[in-house]
Amino acid sequence: MTKRLSRLGFLLLVLVLIAFVALATWEPFWADRDIEGSPDRVYTAEIVRDEFGVPHIYGATDADVAYGVAVAHAEDDFFTLQDVVAMSRGRYGALAGQEGAGVDYAYHLLDARGTAERHYPELPADTRALFEAYATGLNDFARDHPGEVRLANLFPVNGMDVAAGFALRQPFFFGLNAVIQPLVENEPLRPEYGPAIPEPRAPEGDGIAPARVIREDDDQASNRAYPLPWSEDGTLAGSNAFVVAPEKSGGPTVLVSNSHQPWRGGVAWYELVVESGEGWHYAGANFPGSPFPFLGHNEELGWTNTVNRPDMVDVYKLVLNDDGTQYRLGDRWLDLEAKTVTLPVRIGPVVLPIRRTVHRSVHGPVIVNDSGAYAIRYGGMDNLGQLDAYYRLNKAQTFEEWEAILARMDIPSTNFLYGDREGNIAYVYNAALPDRPAGPDWRGILPGDDPRLIWSGPVDYSQLPRYFNPASGWLYNANNTPFTAAGRGSDLDPGDFAPELGIELKQTNRSRRSWKLLSEAGTLDREALEAIKYDTAYEMTGYLEDMYAHLRALDLSDDPELARARNLLFTWDLTADNIGRADSLALLMVRDFMSAEYQNGPPPDPREELEAAVDHLMTHFGRIDPPMSELLRLRQGDVDLPLDGGSDTLRASTTWTVEPDGRLAVRHGDSFIQWVEWEPGERVSSRSIQPFGAATTRPASPHFADQATLFVQHRLKPVHFWREDVLANAVSRKRVTSGR
Structure with missing residues (x-):
């Protein structure tokens, strides 16, 4: 009996190991494919980097330059480029887990690949040549740096793959995600x-x-x-x-x-x-x-x-038949398109294959939830x-x-x-x-069975x-x-x-x-x-006026510490300039009120916001009035510098990560700044700056954060637009050729 149990236990262990190996290795083989790469064309580009590592890319043809753009960017941030390529192929979940699978769902729902397949061949030949050259540059870098490739069979890619990434990402710039997400989660829009x-x-x-x-x-x-x-x-x-x-x-x-x-x-x-x-x-x-x-x-x-x-998205509620396979349009019943897709979802060392069904109607993508079937139509769709x-x-x-x-x-x-x-x-x-x-109320949910509401x-x-x-x-x-x-x-x-x-x-x-x-x-x-x-001031109107009205209405007689914090806020000079005693407290308070107004949501609870801000400052600084320069930081590797600006000031420090030491490491705000001038009778000149540097994911690079000090000082660096100026300030210069 003991031997039988031992053999059974061994068998179960083997089965578990087989299952583990299968889940750890299936996704790259499932995603493998034969692609038609670029024609047998050789691309040659020169990459000259200036004193800040900014690449200046030269080529005989535009396609040569596009090849060099891919190589130069990969040299600086191949990590992020792989994220984008994975998104463009519906495989981001294999890198980023559940969050990535959500992007992959959108990829299939919006038919990003189908859009590319339908319309990429229609693009002018010289435009397609750019994309094929760019894809070749990514492929060559992946081939030459196999140790940096994060997902097997992610490369090679072609121009159509790159185009599919454009089709996926563009609708999110006008907020399509704020329609998709609540519909998927069966929540009110x-x-x-x-x-x-x-x-x-x-x-x-x-x-x-x-x-x-x-x-x-x-x-x-x-x-x-x-x-x-x-x-x-x-x-x-x-x-x-x-x-x-x-x-x-x-x-x-x-x-x-x-x-x-x-x-x-x-x-x-x-x-x-x-x-x-x-x-x-x-x-x-x-x-x-x-x-x-x-x-x-x-x-x-x-x-x-x-x-x-702008209002670019319209939502239609479809009228389905009893088994949900057809929808009514006028006096006709049409088949509801249904396609089952596989979403790879990484969980630790394994990747789970999650099956989902995506639907489409003549309106566009369809999301079916417990409340019904909702079709989405948006500006720029299938273009x-x-x-x-x-x-x-x-x-x-x-x-x-x-x-x-x-x-x-x-x-x-x-x-x-x-x-x-x-x-x-x-x-x-x-x-x-x-x-x-x-005529119709385009702001509401539209009847999906009225063909007159389907604009072209x-x-x-x-x-x-x-x-x-x-x-x-x-x-x-x-x-x-x-x-x-x-x-x-x-x-x-x-x-x-x-x-x-x-x-x-x-x-x-x-x-x-x-x-x-x-x-x-x-x-x-x-x-x-x-x-x-670089202005850091707020106007006392809108959400800020509302915030102060809510604060004045609070009864804080039971909490002297909160009352003291509120009184400090009443002394604030409405600037996030790192000078006033109330700047840190105001910085923590303003953001959620701003966000609520922008999203037309209810304002946050003022007492809860005040309590959270006071607790944060007391816990990490031992006071409610630390200099804002100690709270708000630009952090990249060993670089740790003070920042100014707020969530909605012209000098913008918009969102941040709360670090273990209580500091706020800004992750979103003023980013690429470029100042261009055309003086009469002179050649164009420009200056620019970024928060970190050219190589944001390469800690060993001298350009990992070499612009940070200038950025926090409100200073700009020169843009070397003219070749003689580039060569006079070059720190590296090399020629790259495809296939080598």
Whole structure:
């Protein structure tokens, strides 16, 4: 009997080991495939790095340069590039576990691969050549550095794989995740950011349109509170952008790009300069997985972007038959498409295969939950034209050429602020706004059986809000409504735009400060504009006014310590400049009130927020008034520096990680800053800065955090745009060739 039990135990152990090995090894073999790589073409690029490690990439052709972009970026951050490639192939869960599986679910739900397969072959040959060259660069680096490859059979990739990553990520920039997630979890859709129907113009007193107050009867208008893409906590972080005409600056056309992105990860900026023998010469930054910059400048013109939040998503409730296999559309019953997909989910050393079913209707992706079946339709759906549009924008030489590319409506969202050598400035509220018929309540859940509600594409470009050379001489955006952008007398009237366009009306503190400071300025020379860009003040309105009203209403007679903290907040000078005694306490308090207003959610409990802030400061500092410079930090490896700015100030320190010592390590806020100037009769010049350095995941690199000190000091470094300047400041120079 004992021998039999022993043999049985041994057999069970063997079975467990077999199961363990199977779960530890199945995913790479399951994901293996034969791909059609790039044609037998040899790419050659020169990579010259300046004193800050920024790569300057040269090639005879644009495709040669794209190959070099991939190699240079992989040298600096191959870790993140692999995350992006895994997302682009629906395998991120094998790297990032349950969180990654959520991205893979979206990949299948949105049919990112299908979009690429349908439309990548339709792209112009020279655009596809860029993507094939870029993929080849990634493949070559993976081949030459096998010890850095984190997931077996992730490479080789081809241009279509890279394109699928674009199809996956773009919708999240206007907040599609805030619709998908609650539907998947069978939760109510969150309130919208702003109404589809424009409100009256701002009162003449302050020039700023009021924030919308959600009415009690707005419970159907529930699906527009969009956080930024890949946001970890749903807090809205944004960007600032400024452009000033020569007559207002006293000399040059000035373009200031002040993007707020995560400092690490798949949507962190990577700075580069590219130049080819085919006329591509551009300085700016891209995201991992892109062969070209998304913002910056060439010799003649430049632009920057800020995230906008138009109503781009419509939700339809389908009428299903009894067994849920068909839905009604008009007087017809159509089959509900169903496809079972496998999501790899890493848990420790094993990867579990999780099966899920994704659905589609003629409307678009469908999510089935306990409340029914909901179809989603969004602007830019099933369009891959942005891959070509960004490439063409890089090479545009005049405003007319540049705007004609935008007018194609291939880039689904983001504001564009523009400046050029000729002194022109412009702002386009770029969005592939759905061409909706007037009448229905597009803010609510729509009847899925009415075919008249299925719009076919975007509105015409002429219907978008647009500014060109306003009388004020300046333009800005800080993730706010486009109806405050150029100052009193130059701002657009919201009443001139159809309500079904769904153009946002929300304001931010950064917008209020920008509008006020720009309007009050005389000449916007470099000194004046720098003071605005690095401004750390809040306006006592909106969520901040609400926070103080809630604090004043508290009865704190039972807790003298909380009463003392509240009194300290009442002395705050409304700046996050590391000077006032109340700065640290205010920094901890403001963020959640800001987030609640941005998401149109209920404000947090003021007593709980105050208790948490006091507890944090007392626990880690032994006082409620430590200098904010001791609390808010820039940390990267051994670098540990003080930061200023708040969650919604023009000098932005937006979100942070609470470290074991109680310090707040900023992870999201001011990121890539670029300052471009076209002086009359002179060549373009620019300066830039990032929080860390060019090699953010390479601790051994001298460029792991070599820009950090300049960043915290509000200083910029030179951008070496011209080749002679690059070579004069080069610290390394090498030639890379494919296949070697």
